[in-house]
Structures are given as C-alpha cells and as structure tokens.
Amino acid sequence: MNIGKEFVTSVLCAGAAAGLVFLVSTGLPANVGAASGPEAKDPGVRAGSANAGSPLSSLSADEQEFFTDGQTRFLNFDTVTGTNSGLGPTFNSNSCGSCHAQPAVGGTSPALNPQIAASSDDGATNTLPDFISASSPVREARFPFLVNANGTLSTTPDGSVHDLFTITGRADAPGCEMAQPNFVQAQALNNIIFRIPTPLFGAGLIENIPDATIYANLAANAALKQSLGISGHVNISGNDGTITRFGWKAQNKSVEVFAGEAYNVEMGVTNELFPDERGLPPASCLFNPLPEDSTNFTLSGDQILSDIVEFSTFMRFLAPAVPSTQGIPGNPAAQSIASGQTLFTQIHCTLCHTPSMQTGPSSFTAGLNNQTAALYSDLAVHHMGTGLADNISQGTAGPDEFRTAPLWGLGQRLFFLHDGRATPSNGGLLTAIQDHAGSGSEANGVINLFQGLSAQQQQDLLNFLRSL
Ligand code: HEC
Ligand code: HEC
Numbered sequence: 001m002n003i004g005k006e007f008v009t010s011v012l013c014a015g016a017a018a019g020l021v022f023l024v025s026t027g028l029p030a031n032v033g034a035a036s037g038p039e040a041k042d043p044g045v046r047a048g049s050a051n052a053g054s055p056l057s058s059l060s061a062d063e064q065e066f067f068t069d070g071q072t073r074f075l076n077f078d079t080v081t082g083t084n085s086g087l088g089p090t091f092n093s094n095s096c097g098s099c100h101a102q103p104a105v106g107g108t109s110p111a112l113n114p115q116i117a118a119s120s121d122d123g124a125t126n127t128l129p130d131f132i133s134a135s136s137p138v139r140e141a142r143f144p145f146l147v148n149a150n151g152t153l154s155t156t157p158d159g160s161v162h163d164l165f166t167i168t169g170r171a172d173a174p175g176c177e178m179a180q181p182n183f184v185q186a187q188a189l190n191n192i193i194f195r196i197p198t199p200l201f202g203a204g205l206i207e208n209i210p211d212a213t214i215y216a217n218l219a220a221n222a223a224l225k226q227s228l229g230i231s232g233h234v235n236i237s238g239n240d241g242t243i244t245r246f247g248w249k250a251q252n253k254s255v256e257v258f259a260g261e262a263y264n265v266e267m268g269v270t271n272e273l274f275p276d277e278r279g280l281p282p283a284s285c286l287f288n289p290l291p292e293d294s295t296n297f298t299l300s301g302d303q304i305l306s307d308i309v310e311f312s313t314f315m316r317f318l319a320p321a322v323p324s325t326q327g328i329p330g331n332p333a334a335q336s337i338a339s340g341q342t343l344f345t346q347i348h349c350t351l352c353h354t355p356s357m358q359t360g361p362s363s364f365t366a367g368l369n370n371q372t373a374a375l376y377s378d379l380a381v382h383h384m385g386t387g388l389a390d391n392i393s394q395g396t397a398g399p400d401e402f403r404t405a406p407l408w409g410l411g412q413r414l415f416f417l418h419d420g421r422a423t424p425s426n427g428g429l430l431t432a433i434q435d436h437a438g439s440g441s442e443a444n445g446v447i448n449l450f451q452g453l454s455a456q457q458q459q460d461l462l463n464f465l466r467s468l
Contacts, residue, residue: 038455039455040430040455040456040458040459040461040462041427041430041459041462042424042427042428042429042430042431042462042466043328043329043330043332043462043463043466044329044424044428044466045103045329045411045412045413045414045424045466046324046326046327046328046329046411046412046466046467047327047328047329048324048326048327050103050104050107050412051103051321051322051323051324051412052103052104052106052107052199052201052319052320052321052322052409052412053103053104053105053106053107053201053318054318054319055067055317055318055319056204056317056318056319056365056367056368057319057367058365058366058367058368059317059365059367060365063313063317063364063365065302066302066305066310066313066317067313067314067317069302069303069310069313069314070310070311070312070313070314070315070317071105071314073307073310073311073314074095074096074097074100074105074106074311074314074315075095075096075097075105076095076097077094077095077098077121078094078095078267078269079094079122079172080167080170080172080173080287080288081172081287081288082172085287085288085292086267086268086269086270086288086292086293087167087267087268087269088165088166088167088170088173088267088268088285089166089167089173089176089178089268089277089279089281089285089286090163090165090166090167090178090268090278090279090281091118091163091164091165091166091167091266091267091268092115092118092138092140092161092163092164092165092265092266092267093114093115093118093138093266093267094118094121094267095114095267096262096263096266096267096311098114098115098118098138099114099138099197099266100197100199100200101114102412102413102414103412106199106200106201106314106315106318107199107200107201107409107412107413108137108196108197108198108199108413108414108415109137109138109196109197109414109415109420110138110414111135111414112134112135113132113133113134113135113136113137113138114138115128115132115138115139115164115165116128116132116133116134118165119132119164119165121170122170122171122172123169123170123171124165124166124167124168124169124170125168125169126164126165126166126168126169126180127180129141129164129180129183130183130187131183131187131192131194132164135425136420137196137197137414137415137420137423138196138197138420139164139194139195139196139419139420140161140163140164140194140195140265140266141161141162141164141181141183141186141192141193141194142158142159142160142161142162142192142193142194142195142390142392143158143159143160143162143181143186143191143192144157144158144159144191144192144193144390144391144392145157145158145191145391146158147185147186147189147191151185152189153189153191157393159392159393159394161265162181162183162186163181163265163266163268163278163279164180164181164183165180166178166179166180166285167268167285168285172287173285173287175284176282176284176285176287177282177284177285178279178281178282178284178285193390193391193392193419194418194419194420195248195418195419196415196418196419196420198246198247198248198405199321199406199409199413200255200315200318201318201319201320201321201408201409202318202319202320202321202373202375202406202408202409203246203255203315203316203318204255204315204316204317204318204364204367204368205320205359205368205371205373205375206245206246206373206375206379206406207245207246207254207255207316208359208360208362208368208371209245209357209358209359209360209373209379210359210360211234211242211243213357213358213360214234214243214245214357214378214379214380215234215243217354217357217378218232218233218234218378218380221351224348224351225351227445228348228351228445228446229442229444229445230348230351230352230382230442230443230445230446231382231383231442232352232378232380232381232382232404232442233380233381233396234250234379234380234381234396235249235250235251235381235394235395235396235397235403236395236396237253237395238395239253243379244395245379245403246258247394247403248402248403248405248418249381249392249394249395249397249401249402249403250379250380250381250395250397250403251394251395251397254312255311255312255315255316256273256308256309256312257273259273259308259309259311259312259315260272260273260274260308261273261274263293263307263308263311264276264278265278269292269293269307270290270291270292270293271291271292271293271294271306271307271308272291272293272294272295272306272308273308275290275291276290277290293306293307293308294306316364316368317364317365317367319367320373320374320375320408320409321408321409321411321412321468323374323408323411323467323468324411324467325337325467328411328463328466328467329466330463332459332460332463336459336460336463336464337460337463337464337467338464339457339460339464340457340459340460340461340462340463340464340465341464343453343457343460343461343464344461344464344465347446347449347450347453348445348446348449349446349450351446352377352378352380352382352404352442352443352446353376353377353378353404353407354375354376354377354378354404355374355376356372356373356374356375356376357372357373357375357379358370358371358372358373359371359372359373374408375406375407375408376406376407376408376468377403377404377405377406377407378404379403379404380403380404381396381397381401381402381403381404382401382402382404382442382443383398383400383401383440383441383442384400384401384402384436384438384441384442384443385400385437385438385439385440385441385442385443385444386400386438386439386440387435387437387438387439387441388400388402388417388418388435388436388438388441390418390419400440400441402418405417405418407465407468408468409468410429410465410466410468411465411466411467411468416428416429416431416432417432417435421435422435429462429465429466430458430462433447433450434447434451
C-alpha cells in the first residue's frame, strides 16, 4: 500500500490560500432564492441498460481477445489452493468482480453485499463485523492509529487496510488458525474508517491524461477558485515524481499498480508487484509458493500473462459509461436535465469536477489516443473538512483530503462518498452533495450556492447527475 505518513502542502495549495479574495458574480438566473416547494430528491438509480462495461469500440481483434480474457479472470472466484489459487490468508472478498459489479462488471458496490457470501465460502468460520450487512455497500476497513498493548489508542499512525476475513475453517485451508482483526475494539476506540469501491469504466482514459494537462487545469480560473476557497493539489508518486491519480486519495499511479495492490490487499493473492503475504500469517495458514500469481512461462498467447497484467488490460480498455436522459425515475423533462447541467457550471461544481480533459497520444488503441475524457474530475485532492476527514494520509494527500470523485457513470451508482455514507435510504446524491460542507472544506462556498438554489433548481441538478 502507498501509505505516506507525512502531509506535504503543495506549492499550488499554499499559493492559493495566501491569495486575495475576490467578489464573484455567480451568473445565477434571477429566480435563485431560498428553497421553496417540495424538497429536491435524488431520483434514484437510472433504469434501462447498463450503458457501461463494454470495451472501447476501437479495439483490434487481438486487443478484444485480451480484454475478454482479462474480464474472465476479473470475474473468477479465487480459492486457497486449486485452479484459481492464492486466496488469503486474509481477504475482503474473493473476486475482483464481486466488489466492482454495479451496474456492470468493472463498476462499484452492488445492491446485495457479496462479502456476506465470501465470509463463509467453503466452510470459512468468519464472524461478520456489524458494519457489513446485505444492504450495506462493500466496505474495506482501515485503522487510523495503532493500539497500545494495554488496549488504549496511541497517537502513532497505522493507516493500513485490515482485512475483514481469514481463511480459517475453509476446506481448502486445513489446520489454519488465524483470528480476524478486533473490529469491536476498533469501533469502541473510534479507530476505524471505511472505503467503498470506485468504478473502473474509462480507467484507461484517466491513465492517459498528461500530467501537464492536469497541472494546467488546476491552475485555470485561479481568481474564481480563490474567491470560493478552492485550492487543491495533485498527489505525487514518491518513486518517479509524476502525478498519481487512482483511488479515493489519488494514491496510486496506474491501473496495473492498483491491480497488483488490490489482488494482494482485497483477496490476499501475492503477485509480481506485491510478492509478500500481508498480516504476518502463521505458518499453518501458508499453503502456496510465492508469488501466487505470476507470468505463465509454459503457456501461450494471452495465457502467458499474469492475472494482474490481464486485469489491467481489461480495465484500461473498458469504455466510459454512456450518459442517458432515459430511464431516470420520475422521468424528468429534457429541459430539466439541460438546466441542471447549466446550474452545475453556474454554481461552480465544475471548479473541482472538471467536465472533461484531453488524453495524450496512446500506443494502445485509437480509443485512448487524444480523446476527450468526460470524467468530471480535476484528479486533484482537496481539503473536504472535518465531516469527511478520515485521518489517513497517503502520499501527499492528508487526513481530510480526497480526490475529486469522477462523476461519470453516476446515474447508475447506489452508494456515494469514500465510505459509502450516502445511500439510497438516506438521501443518496443529495446527501453526498450536502456532506461536502464542513469545517475546513474547500467546497463550502460552492455548497452555499447549492443551498441557495430553489428546490426545482436543486432537482434539475440531481436529474442531470442521474443522466451521467
Ligand atoms: C473487497 C472489495 C474489492 C475487491 C475484491 C477488489 N476491489 Fe478494487 N477497489 C475496492 C475499493 C474499496 C477501492 C477504493 C480503494 C481506495 O481508494 O482506498 C477499489 C479501487 C480500485 C481501483 C481504483 C480505481 C480508481 O479510479 O480509483 C482499481 C483500479 C481496482 N480497485 C481494481 C481492482 C482489481 C483489479 C481487483 C481484483 C484483483 C479488485 N479491484 C478487487 C474494493 C475492491
Ligand atoms: C472543492 C472541490 C469540490 C467541489 C467544489 C465539489 N466537489 Fe463534489 N466531490 C469532491 C470530492 C473531493 C469528492 C469525494 C469526497 C469523499 O468521498 O469524501 C466529491 C464527491 C462528490 C460526489 C460523490 C461521488 C462519488 O463517487 O461518491 C458527488 C455526487 C459530487 N461530489 C457532486 C458535486 C456537486 C453537485 C457539486 C456542486 C454543488 C460538487 N460536487 C462540488 C470535490 C468537490
């Protein structure tokens, strides 16, 4: 895992904070006022076809074959020994596709949490932590601080992922005895935070946006950003100094690094990028030579490649989700959606959620080459204040900083924000927007403008987001 312990304020961030404050005309329509009439409501998940999960249309026959093989491996269920071996000793689920499932393979947390089935698969004797239920989002847990030997909380950062489950009890792990982390204690000490899966549609486009483009976009509209309290900075790889961009804190460099990390952290499968078993397991729980996933020198064609390379091929070639104005619950008029899109710009959500950036030249396929990526993110991290802070630092992203979440594909998502706190049962998208506000959040100025919209205007904005 890429867990930096230090928080480094970037030059861009410091420069913006020290700047002058301008009064800005928001260019809002004349009828903006306090909300009135029926309250705005997240319409809910868009119905109809998934409009996501397909490969880029530009793939050659060869590339298509590797994509399909990668997709098959992404959907495989791993076991400790046997054909798809390597699961555990600790894990959060047993298949990439189990967590990245909604609304299609490569997406996010599905309606029915797959971790319940994974916890007891093949006889495993795990206790379900109480933050996992059938209707909860898929969750992984991190402990912000280490716990002292006497059970009190220390001030030394931990920050790492503590997998929910172990392979103890499984028929294919005879003799393994390994306890789950003490989640009851972690909750009693208020020393646990959650992360939910991020979607992978369009990941190859995100990977191929040049660093210079991201820096230039971040530097644009400087006066307006300053007047609203928005700064932001990129997260940086300690290895080569380039911009990292994947994950809730933009902590990871590439889809391949993420694939290697996820295979080991989420499923316990060691690989050529992350070759060591996590959590110092006892010898009784170690069943395989390492790495468990590797290049297959004796095979041919796409079968030569390791799983993590093929997961990456699949993710890199996944087309972005296709927006649609059809199937949004309540059947909003095209006019409402168009007006919501205008308001999204007028109240300056776009200062962080950049509607699009251009990719650079790609050696892979035309679909990644000099394309417009309509991701709705600046790929930078921003202070989101005490309400969202998770007290985890990763790379140059500090305790309350998060990557501007890309909003493409939002129309068919169930759970929002890094810990999935905004759900279908508590307001969904509306809650996600309101929770941007908090002491120290760079979004406070923009959220004030959102709260000043009429109920109809807020509804238009939500309808627009469900068309993405
Ligand atoms: C237990 C559920 C779970 C499983 C299994 C899982 N993931 Fe994820 N995935 C997550 C979570 C949670 C995140 C967000 C992590 C973070 O940012 O801290 C994530 C994020 C990602 C991202 C980052 C995308 C972006 O733009 O931010 C990639 C890439 C990814 N996963 C690939 C994979 C691959 C490949 C596999 C299989 C080896 C896999 N995941 C298995 C839960 C899971
Ligand atoms: C200061 C930058 C900033 C501004 C301004 C901003 N956002 Fe965000 N937005 C973020 C960040 C960062 C996250 C991720 C926060 C987290 O998960 O804790 C996010 C997350 C979201 C999400 C949840 C997406 C997901 O994947 O779960 C939605 C929806 C959203 N923003 C909509 C909006 C709208 C609408 C506006 C304008 C009213 C807006 N945002 C303004 C930075 C911003």
